[in-house]
Amino acid sequence: GQNIDQPTEMTATEGAIVQINCTYQTSGFNGLFWYQQHAGEAPTFLSYNVLDGLEEKGRFSSFLSRSKGYSYLLLKELQMKDSASYLCAYPSGGYNKLIFGAGTRLAVHP
Amino acid sequence: DAGVIQSPRHEVTEMGQEVTLRCKPISGHDYLFWYRQTMMRGLELLIYFNNNVPIDDSGMPEDRFSAKMPNASFSTLKIQPSEPRDSAVYFCASSLIAAPQETQYFGPGTRLLVL
Numbered sequence: 017g018q019n020i021d022q023p024t025e026m027t028a029t030e031g032a033i034v035q036i037n038c039t040y041q042t043s044g045f046n047g048l049f050w051y052q053q054h055a056g057e058a059p060t061f062l063s064y065n066v067l068d069g070l071e072e073k074g075r076f077s078s079f080l081s082r083s084k085g086y087s088y089l090l091l092k093e094l095q096m097k098d099s100a101s102y103l104c105a106y107p108s109g110g111y112n113k114l115i116f117g118a119g120t121r122l123a124v125h126p
Numbered sequence: 127d128a129g130v131i132q133s134p135r136h137e138v139t140e141m142g143q144e145v146t147l148r149c150k151p152i153s154g155h156d157y158l159f160w161y162r163q164t165m166m167r168g169l170e171l172l173i174y175f176n177n178n179v180p181i182d183d184s185g186m187p188e189d190r191f192s193a194k195m196p197n198a199s200f201s202t203l204k205i206q207p208s209e210p211r212d213s214a215v216y217f218c219a220s221s222l223i224a225a226p227q228e229t230q231y232f233g234p235g236t237r238l239l240v241l
Binding site: 115 | 157159168170171174182217221228230232233234235
């Protein structure tokens, strides 16, 4: 099976902050990706972390701890359009062989 | 740029029929990936190509599945014969190079329903 785990569903309120966690187990770590996928659409790239720490991109930030096999995606000032699935993934084996988590379905309500 | 193009967007077929899914990667991208997404198994890599050559097909579920890339701008994923458990969304993606940080760009997907 895939050694990557994230919560199945989360809900949050518009304007709030939400943190989506991802834990993984892999040898030969080559970074961790976050993708966003709206219902009925394709996944789109959000972030890539290879070093420990927090990387900020506007309302979205991604954190990585390699020693703990842990990452999170932080979404601030939530908007209704942020309702989507968020998938974490790591490259396995070959550099381009991505292993995806099952995704976290985030529902933002007024 | 047009992005990754897939056709058809939707396919409904009967068990036993042959299904062919098509993909045109982003121009200049050397890597092409076929994924399958279901509720039960999530997003799974089936096969990927580098410069039209299959590199890793370990994710192809069984011999009923085959993929080809006859040139840099076209790939097909074929299922013959199709079964109801093949119902899923099939995504094609492409990337420029083989670096770990290289982003994969996904097409809109083909929603396949096998009755």
